[in-house]
Amino acid sequence: MKKLVALLVITLAFASCKNDSKMDEATTNSESMDLNDPNRTDKQNDGLTLLQGEFVYYADAAVLQTQQEVYGVVLDDKMTELNKLAQEYKKEATDYATVTIRGKVIPKPENEEGWPFRIEIKEILNVSASNPETNNVVKLESK
Incomplete structure (x- = not known):
């Protein structure tokens, strides 16, 4: 039973890390567009x-x-x-x-x-x- 709980905790930890990296990529992509760029219309x-x-x-x-x-x-x-x-x-x-x-x-x-x-x-x-x-x-x- 302890092994099952440990496996579940490890799986959840990896799943949450995976979602964080996607959020970081989305943030990086949106930050690459400069909202203060003078060339924007x-x-x-x-x-x-x-x-x-x-x-x-x-x-x-x-x-x-x-x-x-x-x-x-x-x-x-x-x-x-x-x-x-x-x-x-x-x-x-x-x-x-x-x-x-x-x-x-x-x-x-x-x-x-x-x-x-x-x-x-x-x-x-x-x-x-x-x-x-x-x-x-x-x-x-x-x-």
Whole structure:
């Protein structure tokens, strides 16, 4: 039994060290971009994030799904504008539209349900139809 506990402690120690090295690499990569570089454009200095992904608004919930993350979208005038632009590319209310936006990523309040991050849309760059092959919606019909 003592050998099993010792093995478990050693395994946990190695696993935690492995995660720390990944965090160190991420920190090093982000530090390699100099935020005070005079060659950065005004858009690069405004603190907004460029995101491209699949946007859907349905039943008072808006979601932006990128390749890396899923964001809840803050319900405001810009989200309403984006939804109106996306409507022309949707065949059904649950269809997605591919969007490119710039916005402010904010963490979700701890006392609320949902995805860990929200995006507050500040600028809409592009809206287009989604690839129908990637629109994974299951439809139930009765005949």
